Amino acid sequence: MRVIPTTRVRNLGILAHVDAGKTTVTERILFLTGAVHKRGEVHDGTTVTDFDPQERERGITISSAAVSCSWADHRITLIDTPGHVDFSDEVERALRVLDGAVAVFDAVAGVEPQSETVWRQADRYGVPRIAFVNKMDRAGADLDAAVVSIRDRLGAVPLPVQLPIGREGGFRGVVDLVGMRAYVWADGAGEPEEREVTGALRAEALRRRRALEEAVAELHPPALEEFCATDALGDGTLVRALRDLTLEGAAVVVLCGSAYRNRGVEPLLDAVVAYLPAPADRPPVGGGERAADPYGPLVALAFKVSAGATGRMTYLRVYSGSLGKGATVLDTATGRTERISRVLRVQADRTAELPVGLAGDIVAVVGPKTVRAGATLCAPGAPVVLEPPVTAAPVVSVAVEARRSTDTDRLATALARLAEEDPSLVVRSDPETGQTLLSGMGELHLEVAVERLRRDRGLEVAVGRPQVAYRETVVKGVTGLTYRHVKQDGGAGQFAHVVLDVEPLDGGGEFAFSSTVTGGRVPAEYVRAVEAGCRDALVEGPLGGHPVTGVRVTLTDGATHPKDSSELAFRAAGRFALREALRASVVALLEPVAEVTVTVPSDSVGAVLGDLAARRGRVADSRVRGGTSMVTATVPLAELFGYATRLRGRTQGRGTFATRPAGYEPLKG
Structure with missing residues (x-):
């Protein structure tokens, strides 16, 4: 086996909003690098990474898929990630292990709702990114507008390193502003034709090159020194500075092209090699002790x-x-x-x-x-624990049961396996009805899971109506709630005395605990036990047994017994005390809400706005661009079930929408 040095390894994800062209970009990369010998198409159901039958039928990525290829003597491992918000946990798990990413944006739409979500996920793990503005051949495509949306909506510093040649349907190539060379792709041709940059195109390219140099010099001290000394940046300095800024997360290199028409993908691969990090460029893991060394402990x-x-x-x-x-x-x-x-x-x-x-x-x-x-x-002799990926709490549930009683055990096994493969799926039993509930990140997420039960396991299942996952929160708390936990049933007893203050937690957090007990009246280990007991109590609230969030608990006093006090007793006291405090507090029900962006022909806006209002939606923004309107609103998740069908009916099939989670809000009415 040929061993490739880690300096020539790139592990990267392809991130984007649904339909921005992630999978098409991946397919073109695999074809150009020789990993496959025929280009796959999403609309034909022939892509390499979308190999699941449901992915091919629906035309979307559901599960992240890893593929490897080679380019310029580098090994590139790509993970094609889902773009739909229901599968954002797949993106989360992929980003946790990647070194870099290519963010794909639609040249017409720019930054879309799920683009923002995956960008914030990448921010959380400090993943360096470059951007690829795709679909430059579409009517309304505008690289400059897409760059502005990256700056305004993502708070990033975009640095375009290319100038498109031709607009919309006439897009045929790019000018590389670093090397000042033009690359033109003929229809049906493989490799691009490299040309000199001449005439008006050269004047515009020189203007943009100057703007790029100035922007880089402002951000990169060594480049600034050269710029001040010579009033310009050499190509080598510019490449090094762009790489440094990318690795630091201080800026984002922006390229453009049309993956479907095979234009712009080779320069994108060159940029991956030039600007994105190798494993050795990333910080060591395990508390900074384990670098990317093949001879170190596993x-x-x-x-x-x-x-x-x-x-x-x-x-x-x-x-x-x-x-x-x-x-x-x-x-x-x-x-x-x-x-x-x-x-x-x-x-x-x-x-x-x-x-x-x-x-x-x-x-x-x-x-x-x-x-x-x-x-x-x-390695067993050198243990270390790495931070796991964050798993979001599910927001939608459906009841599932086997149509044949003889399949009940098979269904339980199949559900357990589903949850093992996808940690964002949760299986539990409803204590009131005894039904088995499958919970996930959205309606589509659960549809896909149920279809897998039917196809992969051969199970006939009945599915109930989707139900959203409510939360409970404290609106007005209580002070000085006293609880004494005394238990004596032979042998060692249990004794714990606690006094709690409970109040709403400002700032949108979930739970905060503190202690103001003085004089050692409650030892530190018992304080920790009280906190653990309080967390136990938050699992079920007093209104409907929903999880409780947005609560601040303060332990203000307590007492112990020389023989009967223990961590177990104080944990029980914390649990029962907070339950009593919640029953005595004013508690409100919260429902999950989503930010919905609806894109419709302008003549359909009135019908869409009326429908959103009927769904308890609050419109936050409305923009018009080229006969198309984009309406952004906050809508309760419970009101969005079946919205896709309703929107198609109201817009004669021309309307589309995208959602992203927007937290929880008080349930009105």
């Missing part, structure tokens, strides 16, 4: 589990050390050791066996039986 993070009919595969990012067949690893989440029976390079739905996975690699392994997404695998 550290890997599991970010995805596939439990299909062919067996269980665990997808890993190897941060340090090496991982080979027969290796024994420690799962720090469970404390168990697991044996690796195979190491695989993944090409979407195909695999190739590897002798070893090295630091910087993204691989799949066969063998571990209980490893879950988010677990750290490491």
Whole structure:
């Protein structure tokens, strides 16, 4: 096996709003790099990364898929991520293990709602990005407007390094402002034709090159020194500065093209190699102690589990050390050791066996039986725990049951496997009705999960109406709530005395706990136990058994018994005391809301606004561009079930909409 130095490895994600062209960009990259020999098309259902039947039928990415290819003597591992908001947890898990990303934007729409969501997710993990403005051949495409939207809506510093040649349907190439060369793609041709930049195009390119140099000099001190000394930046200095700014997250290099028409993808690959980080460029993990060294102790993070009919595969990012067949690893989440029976390079739905996975690699392994997404695998003699990806709380639930009573056990097993593969799916039993509830991130998320039960497991299931996940919060709290927990039933007893103040938590947080007890009346270990008990009580609120959020609890006093006090007693006291306090407080019900962006022909705006008002929506913004209107509103999630069908009917099929979570608001009425 040819070992590629980690300096020539790039692990990157393709991120975007749904329909911005992520999967098409990925397909063109795979074709140009020789990883596939025929271009796949989303509309034909022939793409490599969207290999699931549902993905091909729906024309969207549902699960992240990893593929590897080579370009300019570099190995690039790509993860094509979903663009639909219901599958944002897939994006979260991918971003946790990536070194860089390409953010794809629609040249007409610019930054769209889910673009903002994935951008903030990348911010959370400090993932450096470059931008690719796609669909430059569409009517209304405008690179400059897209760049402005990146600056205004994302708060980023965009640095365009290309000038498009031709507009809309006449788009045929780009000018590279760094090398000052033009690249033109003929229809049906493979490689671009490289040309001199002449005439009016050269004058505009020189103007933009100057603006690029000035912007870079303002942000990069070494470049500023050269700029002040020579009134210009050399090509080498400009490339180095652009790379530094990208790695620091101080700026975003912007390129453009039309992936569908095979224009602009080669320069995008060159930019990936030039500007995005290698594993060695990223900060060491494990408290800063484990660098990307193939000879160091093993550290890997599991970010995805596939439990299909062919067996269980665990997808890993190897941060340090090496991982080979027969290796024994420690799962720090469970404390168990697991044996690796195979190491695989993944090409979407195909695999190739590897002798070893090295630091910087993204691989799949066969063998571990209980490893879950988010677990750290490491050398047994050098344990370390890495931060797992964040998993969002589900907001929509449906009741599911097997149509045949003989399939009840099979359904339970299938649901458990679904939740194992997708941690954003939660399976629980309703204590009042006894029904099995499947909870997820949205209506589409649950539709896909139920369809997998039917197709992959051959189960006939009945599904109830979707229900949103409500929350409860304190509007007006109580002070001095006193609770004494005394239990004596032979042997050692239990005693704990606590006094709590409960009030709303300002700033939109979920829960805050503090103690003002003085004089050692409640020892520190018991204070921690009270906090744990309070967290236990937040699981079910007094109004309808919904989780409680937005609460501040202060332990103001308490007392202990020399023999009968314990952490267990104080945890119970904290739980029962907060339950009593919540019952005595004024508590309100919260419902999940979403920001909805509706794009419709301008002559349909009136009907759309009326429908949004009927759905308790609050319009925040309305913009018109070229005969098309974009309306942004905040709408309760419960009112959006079936909205797609209603919108198509009111706009003769010409309206589209996108949503993103906007938190919780008090339920009115």
